[in-house]
Amino acid sequence: MAVVSTAVVGVAVVVLVPKAPGWKRVEASFFAGDVFADVFPGLLRAFWLDVKIFAWSAPCILALAMLIALARNVRSPALFPLRLLAALYTDVFRGVPVILTIYLIGFGIPGLGLERPWNSPLLWGSMALVLAYSAYVAEVFRAGIESVHEGQRAAARSLGMSSRQTMTSVVLPQAVRRVVPALMNDMISLQKDVALVSLIGPIELLRQADVDKSLNANFTPYVAAAMIFLAVTIPLTRLADYLLHRQRRRTGATAVA
Amino acid sequence: MNGNGVREVALPKVELRHVTKAFGERVVLDEFDLVVDDGEVVCLIGASGSGKSTVLRCINLLEPIDDGEIFLDGNDIAMPGLDPDPIRQRIGIVFQQFNLFPHRSVLDNVTMAPRKVLGRGKAESAASATVLLTRFGLRDKADAYPDQLSGGQQQRVAIVRALAMRPEVMLLDEITSSLDPELVGEVLDVVRELKREGMTMLIATHEMAFAREIADRVCFLHDGVLLESGRPSELFDRPQQERTRQFLARVTGVTAR
Numbered sequence: 001m002a003v004v005s006t007a008v009v010g011v012a013v014v015v016l017v018p019k020a021p022g023w024k025r026v027e028a029s030f031f032a033g034d035v036f037a038d039v040f041p042g043l044l045r046a047f048w049l050d051v052k053i054f055a056w057s058a059p060c061i062l063a064l065a066m067l068i069a070l071a072r073n074v075r076s077p078a079l080f081p082l083r084l085l086a087a088l089y090t091d092v093f094r095g096v097p098v099i100l101t102i103y104l105i106g107f108g109i110p111g112l113g114l115e116r117p118w119n120s121p122l123l124w125g126s127m128a129l130v131l132a133y134s135a136y137v138a139e140v141f142r143a144g145i146e147s148v149h150e151g152q153r154a155a156a157r158s159l160g161m162s163s164r165q166t167m168t169s170v171v172l173p174q175a176v177r178r179v180v181p182a183l184m185n186d187m188i189s190l191q192k193d194v195a196l197v198s199l200i201g202p203i204e205l206l207r208q209a210d211v212d213k214s215l216n217a218n219f220t221p222y223v224a225a226a227m228i229f230l231a232v233t234i235p236l237t238r239l240a241d242y243l244l245h246r247q248r249r250r251t252g253a254t255a256v257a
Numbered sequence: 258m259n260g261n262g263v264r265e266v267a268l269p270k271v272e273l274r275h276v277t278k279a280f281g282e283r284v285v286l287d288e289f290d291l292v293v294d295d296g297e298v299v300c301l302i303g304a305s306g307s308g309k310s311t312v313l314r315c316i317n318l319l320e321p322i323d324d325g326e327i328f329l330d331g332n333d334i335a336m337p338g339l340d341p342d343p344i345r346q347r348i349g350i351v352f353q354q355f356n357l358f359p360h361r362s363v364l365d366n367v368t369m370a371p372r373k374v375l376g377r378g379k380a381e382s383a384a385s386a387t388v389l390l391t392r393f394g395l396r397d398k399a400d401a402y403p404d405q406l407s408g409g410q411q412q413r414v415a416i417v418r419a420l421a422m423r424p425e426v427m428l429l430d431e432i433t434s435s436l437d438p439e440l441v442g443e444v445l446d447v448v449r450e451l452k453r454e455g456m457t458m459l460i461a462t463h464e465m466a467f468a469r470e471i472a473d474r475v476c477f478l479h480d481g482v483l484l485e486s487g488r489p490s491e492l493f494d495r496p497q498q499e500r501t502r503q504f505l506a507r508v509t510g511v512t513a514r
Contacts, residue, residue, distance in 0.1 A: 154319050159370035174359065
């Protein structure tokens with residue numbers, strides 16, 4: 001049944017869409033084969049910059065987010081200011097659109113007149129991504145930490161383990177395992193949002209596609225760029241789904257909370 | 258040591274004096290007094306909410322007390338500002354919900370605290386853990402994970418985990434209450450074994466027959482007060498207080514049905 005209905009819809013799209021009155025024009029400006037072949041290698045090279053920004057931002061995000069999550073979780077009354085600061089951080093950076101953070105930091109900080117390489121928009125654009133995403137990822141970590149049953153903490157502390165040992169040996173290993181699927185989703189969004197850095201200068205995939213579009217007076221480079229993004233994000237999304245599925249199955253079979 | 262000088266015999270192992278503990282408005286322990294001698298097995302009985310578990314959790318410093326004193330070998334351990342970790346190493350506790358670490362194997366559950374807290378080597382701690390596991394019939398489960406074990410096996414592992422720290426006192430908090438009836442026996446056998454060794458134990462339990470068999474003294478708690486205590490034969494057969502009679506009639510009525 002699923003196969004039949006999918007086939008019907010597929011045929012309808014392939015047959016009907018080209019019958020639309022404007023199809024010839026759309027085909028020429030979005031699906032031009034010669035333009036595609038022409039710009040694709042350059043786009044791939046530009047995509048390498050996206051990969052690099054992702055590669056250095058992601059570990060920074062995970063580390064900073066973990067620190068923030070731990071700060072939000074401190075129980076000692078003396079450290080309450082730290083907790084407050086962490087809460088304020090997540091509120092601010094989750095409440096501002098990522099693109100605005102990139103503008104403010106990416107234009108603002110190099111405007112201080114710093115020397116090379118400290119005035120690079122690439123550096124501060126990445127920094128803005130790190131700051132914004134850390135706020136989201138910190139919330140994921142925090143949810144994971146809070147999902148670990150209080151009894152686990154009690155058991156560890158009752159054996160004489162310190163709160164730090166309890167956190168690193170008992171709570172975090174369980175918390176991180178639980179949030180891997182959610183983290184994957186955030187990393188997939190990051191992979192796409194890396195393109196926002198182009199708005200303050202660096203020529204990565206989206207920016208290169210923009211340039212190619214203007215040069216060719218044709219939108220095909222955008223389609224090519226979208227295909228490159230999809231080639232990376234679809235496998236990652238499937239992997240995240242698979243991890244989530246496996247997780248559900250496992251926790252369903254687990255007797256201890 | 259306590260300044261009264263009249264005590265010729267050894268100090269009590271554990272002593273609670275006027276311990277008061279409230280959760281918000283609700284007073285759970287009201288000027289609670291209790292003495293447990295070295296090598297003595299004391300059972301706490303009483304309705305749910307009578308304060309049995311809270312007594313144990315306070316002794317283990319998992320709950321800070323509002324007022325009163327708790328002595329271990331004559332030293333006040335509930336004084337604010339004391340580092341609880343070295344004290345907790347001397348007091349083992351086993352929980353109703355086992356609280357095994359689900360991400361670690363049975364052997365790792367048992368060796369974690371000796372390694373992290375006492376700084377024991379991997380081989381050394383594994384060797385002594387294996388001795389304990391073997392004694393309680395769990396040797397072939399050393400590499401299993403908690404969710405692969407029955408409830409009775411998990412609870413025996415939890416007891417072994419507490420014993421691995423060589424505690425001077427064991428607190429057992431309704432350790433058979435979440436077990437299927439046919440698994441209760443194997444856990445109680447472990448407690449009998451500990452009594453033979455002369456372990457000082459404080460046991461909160463709903464198993465009246467077991468309390469009668471194993472306890473040197475039984476304490477009846479009602480609304481956070483120790484209402485009556487005595488040898489099992491005294492308390493079960495000739496309860497002095499009306500409340501105690503009512504409670505015993507109710508629970509034995511339930512078990513007889």
